[in-house]
Amino acid sequence: MRIKEDSSYDRSVEEAEGEETTSQCSIGVLQQQQRKLVVVGYALTSKKTKSFLQPKLEGLARNKGILFVAIDQNRPLSEQGPFDILLHKMTGKEWRQILEEYRQTHPEVTVLDPPDAIQHLHNRQSMLQCVADMNLSDSYGKVGVPKQLVIKRDASSIPEAVIKSGLSLPLVAKPLVADGSAKSHELSLAYDQYSLRKLEPPLVLQEFVNHGGVLFKVYIVGEAIKVVRRFSLPDVTKWELSKNAGVFRFPRVSCAAASADDADLDPSVGGESFLASFDHPWYIKYKCLVMGLYRKFLRRSYHLVVGWINYLC
Numbered sequence: 001m002r003i004k005e006d007s008s009y010d011r012s013v014e015e016a017e018g019e020e021t022t023s024q025c026s027i028g029v030l031q032q033q034q035r036k037l038v039v040v041g042y043a044l045t046s047k048k049t050k051s052f053l054q055p056k057l058e059g060l061a062r063n064k065g066i067l068f069v070a071i072d073q074n075r076p077l078s079e080q081g082p083f084d085i086l087l088h089k090m091t092g093k094e095w096r097q098i099l100e101e102y103r104q105t106h107p108e109v110t111v112l113d114p115p116d117a118i119q120h121l122h123n124r125q126s127m128l129q130c131v132a133d134m135n136l137s138d139s140y141g142k143v144g145v146p147k148q149l150v151i152k153r154d155a156s157s158i159p160e161a162v163i164k165s166g167l168s169l170p171l172v173a174k175p176l177v178a179d180g181s182a183k184s185h186e187l188s189l190a191y192d193q194y195s196l197r198k199l200e201p202p203l204v205l206q207e208f209v210n211h212g213g214v215l216f217k218v219y220i221v222g223e224a225i226k227v228v229r230r231f232s233l234p235d236v237t238k239w240e241l242s243k244n245a246g247v248f249r250f251p252r253v254s255c256a257a258a259s260a261d262d263a264d265l266d267p268s269v270g271g272e273s274f275l276a277s278f279d280h281p282w283y284i285k286y287k288c289l290v291m292g293l294y295r296k297f298l299r300r301s302y303h304l305v306v307g308w309i310n311y312l313c
């Protein structure tokens, strides 16, 4: 890994990290001056950059000798850097090609989420296959994925396909492609299979799993495990199912703003102990609907670096 001397110490970060004692700060300065700088080149959309590279994270990283440098996507990647790590959350054939060529010519650079390693995460069917294949169960319960059906084309065939598959209503309809675009997050809840004809394949239709309106997101990076609780879609009762019809688009209900960490939850909804028992190193971040235990693997790049920074702290 390329390293270079770093003689600066970003004092403004103290405010971000909260006040340190003078002695700690002076030790920090000395350590900083001796610590080698690690340069992380990042290629993220402007939206992702805004949501991920917060000034506090950059400051914290800088204090730990980690420098984030934006990759100029209008210039040849080989003319930029040098980098120690390359962090990206970009898709598209052209970017894949650029990255593959860069990896060949820069074996010394650690490329997080190389395209071939995360290809299966771009598809809501294949991303869950590795969970289904694990066939995990223990004294806390079984780990699995909801029953689902992929509709590649011809929305008019959906009602018959759903009846034939034996899927139970209601169903969650999700775009099959999970590429981080706004469209890939457009989810709908269908109370009958006929209304699904309005949707646009390719889709994955999943049985709705009642889970007490709370889901757990588990972020795992190496040995570091972080479990958060998020509000989720409420349970659908049989009465509601009998009284409702149609398909309804719903918002991103379990985003970071929907934290349920401080919510007073029914004890039966717990599950952290079961989740915290998961220590599979390659689990990166997955969402569990308690009881139904629905899992989705999400890409690790920026969680990996954040986890790394936290680990360094």
Ligand SMILES: Nc1ncnc2c1ncn2[C@@H]1O[C@H](COP(=O)(O)OP(=O)(O)OP(=O)(O)O)[C@@H](O)[C@H]1O
Pocket: 146, 172, 174, 178, 184, 185, 186, 187, 206, 207, 208, 209, 210, 215, 231, 232, 233, 252, 253, 254, 255, 287, 289, 294, 296
């Ligand atoms: N099979 C299911 N049963 C019950 N609720 C579900 C199911 N699938 C998804 N949900 C609900 O829909 C929300 C979003 O689902 P999912 O995570 O698949 O979509 P996403 O757009 O990729 O999410 P994110 O915004 O976190 O990336 C979940 O947080 C959960 O509340």
Ligand SMILES: O=P(O)(O)O[C@H]1[C@H](O)[C@H](O)[C@H](OP(=O)(O)O)[C@@H](OP(=O)(O)O)[C@@H]1O
Pocket: 047, 048, 051, 089, 179, 180, 181, 217, 254, 255, 256, 298, 299
């Ligand atoms: O609850 P979080 O903030 O972890 O939800 C993430 C989500 O898990 C995905 O990582 C999203 O990334 P994309 O799939 O690339 O969109 C994040 O979306 P973003 O639009 O906020 O970056 C969610 O925050």
